[in-house]
Amino acid sequence: MKKAALFLGAICMSLSMIVPEGSSAVQARVVTEADVGKKNETSATSGSAIKTKPQRPSKPAKSNKPVKKNNNKPVKKNKKKKHKKQPKKTVYLTFDDGPGSRVTPKLLKVLKDNKVKATFFIVGYEGKANKKLLKRIVKDGHTIAIHTYTHDYRKIYSSKKAFLSDFHKTEKLIVDTTGVKPHYFRFPGGGNNHYMSKKLRKSILKELHKEGYTEMDWNCGTSDAAATYYSAAQLIRYGKTTHWGPDPIVLLQHDANTKYHTPEVTRALIKYYRSKGYHFSGLSDYPGPEMCFK
Numbered sequence: 001m002k003k004a005a006l007f008l009g010a011i012c013m014s015l016s017m018i019v020p021e022g023s024s025a026v027q028a029r030v031v032t033e034a035d036v037g038k039k040n041e042t043s044a045t046s047g048s049a050i051k052t053k054p055q056r057p058s059k060p061a062k063s064n065k066p067v068k069k070n071n072n073k074p075v076k077k078n079k080k081k082k083h084k085k086q087p088k089k090t091v092y093l094t095f096d097d098g099p100g101s102r103v104t105p106k107l108l109k110v111l112k113d114n115k116v117k118a119t120f121f122i123v124g125y126e127g128k129a130n131k132k133l134l135k136r137i138v139k140d141g142h143t144i145a146i147h148t149y150t151h152d153y154r155k156i157y158s159s160k161k162a163f164l165s166d167f168h169k170t171e172k173l174i175v176d177t178t179g180v181k182p183h184y185f186r187f188p189g190g191g192n193n194h195y196m197s198k199k200l201r202k203s204i205l206k207e208l209h210k211e212g213y214t215e216m217d218w219n220c221g222t223s224d225a226a227a228t229y230y231s232a233a234q235l236i237r238y239g240k241t242t243h244w245g246p247d248p249i250v251l252l253q254h255d256a257n258t259k260y261h262t263p264e265v266t267r268a269l270i271k272y273y274r275s276k277g278y279h280f281s282g283l284s285d286y287p288g289p290e291m292c293f294k
């Protein structure tokens, strides 16, 4: 979507530059990101660019093989439920980097008030500090998904083993806290970032597909990576205009504590997309295909 070429689709509290792109049929973006409220913020603060571009989606992982035993690996099978048929005009609201004690409760209220289900890509250390919120996310019928434990780029992208250990620590936290086994994940920085080599990405994906996980990037965003700079009105505008590619819409926002505009922006975007005939759902009802940047 050409008019959406200026899109800062960062994952985290990036104070990044937006670089206009969008010369191809799909949109390319350059993003820098740093983590929000991250305790061990060692990554991505130097303004490295992350160029993301959605690929032709592949089919979601089908395997339900049990996860091998390991310190941080649960033994339960990763069974997926059957998807309810969703209309093409669906918006999958997704929130990364939470749960944040100052933002997530307000956001959950907005979702509840509007009878909307969404998806939370949680960061493990935030989840551990906010277990009640993890439970509430599940109790309210939202989809809970993995965004790694530390969100520390240098650590998680140092090797396949490092990534998977961090990943499974988050998985275990979610399972132990909520009793729900997640099926979706999102790489910190998106599926195409400068911290993860193509080779590493491929090897991680191979393993996670085996375990029954589906990667989900996004095709729309509010640019709230710079939420401290943008007004709510600006974020709402981005959320309305940056969708590229066909429906459905997978919309990226953040619910870390610094993203204080998120509840208000979400309320406005629900109203807007409803007026355009869109339906809302959590990714637990997403029929596929897997959506990943390449």
Ligand SMILES: [Zn+2]
Residues within 6 Å of the ligand: 011, 012, 096, 097, 147, 151, 188, 189
């Ligand atoms: Zn993130």
